[in-house]
Amino acid sequence: MAGLSWGENLGKLVAFRSRSSTVLVIPLVLAGVLLATGCRHEEGTAGSTPGTAAASTSGPRRGGTVVTGWTAELGGVNKLIMPAAQVNSEVLYRMFLHLLEEQPDYQEHPPTFKPLLAKSYELSPDHKVITFHLRDDVVWSDGVPVTADDVRWTWQAEVNPDVAWEGTDSKRWITDVEVVDPHTVRFHFDRAYAKQLLDANESPILPKHAWEKLPFSQWRQNADWFRQHLVVDGPFTIASWEPQQQIVLARNDRYFEKGLPYLDRVVMRQIPDQAAGFTQLLSGDLDFINQIAPSDAPRAKASPRLELLSYWANLYVAIAWNNDHPLFKDPEVRRALTLAIDRQTIVDTLLGDLGRVADSPVLTTVWAHDDSIHPWPYDPAEARRILAAKGWQDTNGDGILDKGGKPFAFELISNAGNQLRADATVMIQDQLKKVGIRATPRLVEFNTLVDQTTEGSFDGAIMGYTPDTSLDLTGNYHSQAIGRDGSNVMRYRNPEVDRLIVEAAAQPDLLGMKSYLAQIQQIMHREQPVTFLWESKRLTAINKRVKNAKPTPNYALFNLKEWWIEPARP
Amino acid sequence: MTTFLLRRLGASLLLLLLILSFLFFFLRLLPGDPTQVFEGRRLTAEQRRNLERLYGLDRPLPEQYLVWISSMARGNWGTSLSQQRPVSAAIRDVLPATVLLASAALGVELFAALLLGVLAARRRGSASDHAIRVVTLLLYSQPLFWLGLMAILLFSYVWPVLPASHMRSVDAEFMGPWDRSLDLLRHLVLPALVMGLGAMGSTIRFVRGGLIEVMGQDYIRTARAKGLSERRVVWVHGMRNALVPVIQVVAAALPLLLSGSLIVEVVFSWPGLGRLAYQAILTRDYPLILGTTALSAAVVILGNFLADVLQALVNPRVRDA
Numbered sequence: 001m002a003g004l005s006w007g008e009n010l011g012k013l014v015a016f017r018s019r020s021s022t023v024l025v026i027p028l029v030l031a032g033v034l035l036a037t038g039c040r041h042e043e044g045t046a047g048s049t050p051g052t053a054a055a056s057t058s059g060p061r062r063g064g065t066v067v068t069g070w071t072a073e074l075g076g077v078n079k080l081i082m083p084a085a086q087v088n089s090e091v092l093y094r095m096f097l098h099l100l101e102e103q104p105d106y107q108e109h110p111p112t113f114k115p116l117l118a119k120s121y122e123l124s125p126d127h128k129v130i131t132f133h134l135r136d137d138v139v140w141s142d143g144v145p146v147t148a149d150d151v152r153w154t155w156q157a158e159v160n161p162d163v164a165w166e167g168t169d170s171k172r173w174i175t176d177v178e179v180v181d182p183h184t185v186r187f188h189f190d191r192a193y194a195k196q197l198l199d200a201n202e203s204p205i206l207p208k209h210a211w212e213k214l215p216f217s218q219w220r221q222n223a224d225w226f227r228q229h230l231v232v233d234g235p236f237t238i239a240s241w242e243p244q245q246q247i248v249l250a251r252n253d254r255y256f257e258k259g260l261p262y263l264d265r266v267v268m269r270q271i272p273d274q275a276a277g278f279t280q281l282l283s284g285d286l287d288f289i290n291q292i293a294p295s296d297a298p299r300a301k302a303s304p305r306l307e308l309l310s311y312w313a314n315l316y317v318a319i320a321w322n323n324d325h326p327l328f329k330d331p332e333v334r335r336a337l338t339l340a341i342d343r344q345t346i347v348d349t350l351l352g353d354l355g356r357v358a359d360s361p362v363l364t365t366v367w368a369h370d371d372s373i374h375p376w377p378y379d380p381a382e383a384r385r386i387l388a389a390k391g392w393q394d395t396n397g398d399g400i401l402d403k404g405g406k407p408f409a410f411e412l413i414s415n416a417g418n419q420l421r422a423d424a425t426v427m428i429q430d431q432l433k434k435v436g437i438r439a440t441p442r443l444v445e446f447n448t449l450v451d452q453t454t455e456g457s458f459d460g461a462i463m464g465y466t467p468d469t470s471l472d473l474t475g476n477y478h479s480q481a482i483g484r485d486g487s488n489v490m491r492y493r494n495p496e497v498d499r500l501i502v503e504a505a506a507q508p509d510l511l512g513m514k515s516y517l518a519q520i521q522q523i524m525h526r527e528q529p530v531t532f533l534w535e536s537k538r539l540t541a542i543n544k545r546v547k548n549a550k551p552t553p554n555y556a557l558f559n560l561k562e563w564w565i566e567p568a569r570p
Numbered sequence: 571m572t573t574f575l576l577r578r579l580g581a582s583l584l585l586l587l588l589i590l591s592f593l594f595f596f597l598r599l600l601p602g603d604p605t606q607v608f609e610g611r612r613l614t615a616e617q618r619r620n621l622e623r624l625y626g627l628d629r630p631l632p633e634q635y636l637v638w639i640s641s642m643a644r645g646n647w648g649t650s651l652s653q654q655r656p657v658s659a660a661i662r663d664v665l666p667a668t669v670l671l672a673s674a675a676l677g678v679e680l681f682a683a684l685l686l687g688v689l690a691a692r693r694r695g696s697a698s699d700h701a702i703r704v705v706t707l708l709l710y711s712q713p714l715f716w717l718g719l720m721a722i723l724l725f726s727y728v729w730p731v732l733p734a735s736h737m738r739s740v741d742a743e744f745m746g747p748w749d750r751s752l753d754l755l756r757h758l759v760l761p762a763l764v765m766g767l768g769a770m771g772s773t774i775r776f777v778r779g780g781l782i783e784v785m786g787q788d789y790i791r792t793a794r795a796k797g798l799s800e801r802r803v804v805w806v807h808g809m810r811n812a813l814v815p816v817i818q819v820v821a822a823a824l825p826l827l828l829s830g831s832l833i834v835e836v837v838f839s840w841p842g843l844g845r846l847a848y849q850a851i852l853t854r855d856y857p858l859i860l861g862t863t864a865l866s867a868a869v870v871i872l873g874n875f876l877a878d879v880l881q882a883l884v885n886p887r888v889r890d891a
Contacts, residue, residue, distance in 0.1 A: 082654065083652070166613060166617065168617065169614060220624055220625075220654050221649045223653055223654035224655045244845055245736055246738075248743070269736070270736070270839055270841075271839070272735065272837070272839050279727075285740070445601070447601050447854065448601040451601040
């Protein structure tokens with residue numbers, strides 16, 4: 001081997017007159033051993049767990065290990081004291097059960113719910129009380145039954161100021177959670193509104209008997225304590241935890257759905273970035289990562305080992321115009337800007353099949369999207385006409401429109417590290433130049449982008465929006481969400497939109513929101529508080545030996561309990 | 571000697587205090603704040619105020635400073651805002667990995683520097699002297715992350731003999747103790763080599779220079795005249811004096827291993843202090859940033875202190891000055 005000859009040469013070089021040639025032997029032997037084990041090691045594959053039987057049946061098979069890669073690390077086991085990072089929800093929702101399981105079937109109608117901890121639920125006639133009937137066969141992993149007491153106590157923790165749960169807002173209208181009997185629990189609301197059920201079901205139920213020993217006031221200093229006192233009622237529990245390296249999930253043998261989960265273990269391995277993860281996927285060291293770059297898609301398709309999965313992500317990207325900025329105050333001018341940007345070409349160039357032009361704050365894939373809206377076309381002539389009507393002329397012949405001696409020039413910011421958006425800013429700069437507008441792209445660090453947009457000290461910013469299934473637009477478009485209190489970074493103020501958002505949210509159910517949302521979408525289409533750029537598909541790839549994996553836009557591991565693996569060929 | 575030591579120690583502690591104080595206030599100038607959590611959902615103003623109250627961030631900055639510095643002095647490093655547990659626990663989790671990597675790298679560095687330095691000195695002006703100079707200069711002038719990436723490309727992909735990242739294999743928990751240690755060692759090789767070889771450049775120059783100077787001294791001629799073997803003359807009589815400046819350089823450069831480990835740890839997904847600090851900065855986790863920095867600052871100062879002490883031990887003129 002080349003390594004040994006390198007060692008031998010070095011040995012010759014230094015052995016000339018030193019006793020240290022004996023010292024040299026040690027690293028050489030070591031190198032030999034390491035290289036030898038290296039060769040042996042390669043024969044193993046990612047999931048070759050010792051002790052799993054290789055039965056040759058078609059259909060779901062129990063056993064085996066799947067190795068998944070993640071760029072972020074699980075922050076702990078207590079959801080209520082952790083940031084709402086994606087990986088936290090992915091894992092914790094497989095360990096702790098919700099009352100109901102929200103289904104990813106929101107394309108034609110509002111999402112439906114499957115029974116989970118609760119076998120059924122009903123609303124009171126005035127819609128102010130929801131009663132959940134719990135299963136009586138669900139136990140925590142230490143054998144203690146899951147009861148209505150757990151549900152009530154979880155709610156108490158969720159709204160406790162010392163726990164300071166990030167999602168506590170979802171429980172704002174719940175006045176009490178009443179234990180009727182060990183398997184019946186009533187959520188009392190002080191009003192009826194559209195996303196009541198979503199709010200009641202937000203966040204999983206936690207083990208009262210195990211975790212109530214630590215007073216709420218000490219929760220935020222003691223994440224480790226919950227790990228040491230971990231009991232679960234979901235399909236998986238944590239078998240081992242090596243910080244920054246990997247976390248191993250193992251089957252919870254007391255999980256109530258008999259026969260599930262199929263897998264013995266799921267390894268969640270830390271990867272430095274998507275690119276490294278994809279390489280490990282190709283080599284078979286990983287079975288699954290939750291996202292791959294579009295540029296890796298052809299290699300994933302070509303690999304005999306991998307299956308490429310794609311779905312429309314819960315994401316639209318838009319240019320947020322600072323509506324307080326003199327340049328962008330006028331809705332007509334904003335519409336001219338949209339007309340001057342060739343979004344179809346941007347999508348075709350940067351995303352291809354994986355994207356489409358966005359036209360609304362409600363995603364095209366969602367039931368409430370108003371299909372009568374069509375994206376504004378690319379029409380630079382019309383854009384120039386509108387701008388001219390607003391007094392923008394190129395009076396000094398420098399190619400840039402001006403008015404009152406001031407040029408139409410602004411800065412377009414985007415977060416560094418997102419190549420797609422960086423590329424888009426450059427294309428937009430080029431397209432706007434053709435109608436006489438000077439946009440200067442600038443990449444800023446993510447935290448800086450958040451700071452500048454929150455404070456309103458920016459002109460235009462490329463932002464990603466991730467709407468949730470409640471379709472509540474308050475946080476992004478209501479005027480009360482301007483500033484530190486929300487994400488209306490555009491400073492968009494339209495009393496009619498404010499009213500419609502409030503009325504939509506006050507409907508008795510999600511379906512009732514549809515006509516209000518349609519009106520909002522029409523207004524925004526006219527006023528373009530943001531220029532909607534694109535919606536995109538998310539790509540993932542999975543080793544073909546893993547069967548029945550059905551990632552959803554919200555959770556890559558949504559049906560993890562039903563994943564199974566094909567027996568290894570002999 | 572005692573007065574000298576006490577004076578140096580006092581100065582070191584003062585320096586540490588200054589560094590930490592500066593850092594405490596400097597950190598608050600960074601854009602973003604810990605309650606505006608990376609990747610997290612937006613908080614309402616009320617929630618943010620509540621969190622600030624829980625973490626004491628609502629107090630005036632001078633008060634926060636006094637609280638922090640006094641609890642630091644009592645050995646309480648505070649609570650990590652992103653991990654919701656004591657900073658000391660977060661550091662304790664990752665410190666062994668960093669110490670392992672740094673000491674392995676130091677071993678590589680010293681071993682290679684001694685061998686190559688002596689060789690270069692003994693064959694001054696020869697082809698091997700020039701070759702060593704060129705190679706070490708090359709290694710020394712490459713950024714560590716680049717060396718790391720190249721090592722991964724070469725030894726994990728082109729010629730896949732060593733793992734590219736992490737500290738253990740996926741299935742390490744099913745291995746016997748012997749295989750487990752071997753597994754760890756295999757993962758250690760690339761990062762330790764990259765760090766050690768990247769750092770050895772200046773040490774080699776010191777070994778070479780020191781030895782060349784020493785070998786011209788009268789006592790070396792005496793040793794040769796006594797009829798000692800050349801090996802004994804070089805390694806016992808020569809090195810003993812040539813190594814004094816080297817030890818000082820290495821002691822003072824120890825902290826560089828810590829800072830170098832940040833980059834190497836990120837490149838190789840090594841679960842150490844460097845990556846912890848990196849994460850802490852991304853999430854604006856003030857107590858954790860301060861804790862990890864305090865630790866590296868303490869090591870830097872300790873390294874310099876040791877270098878001073880060594881020099882004083884060897885050279886009486888320093889301690890009498």
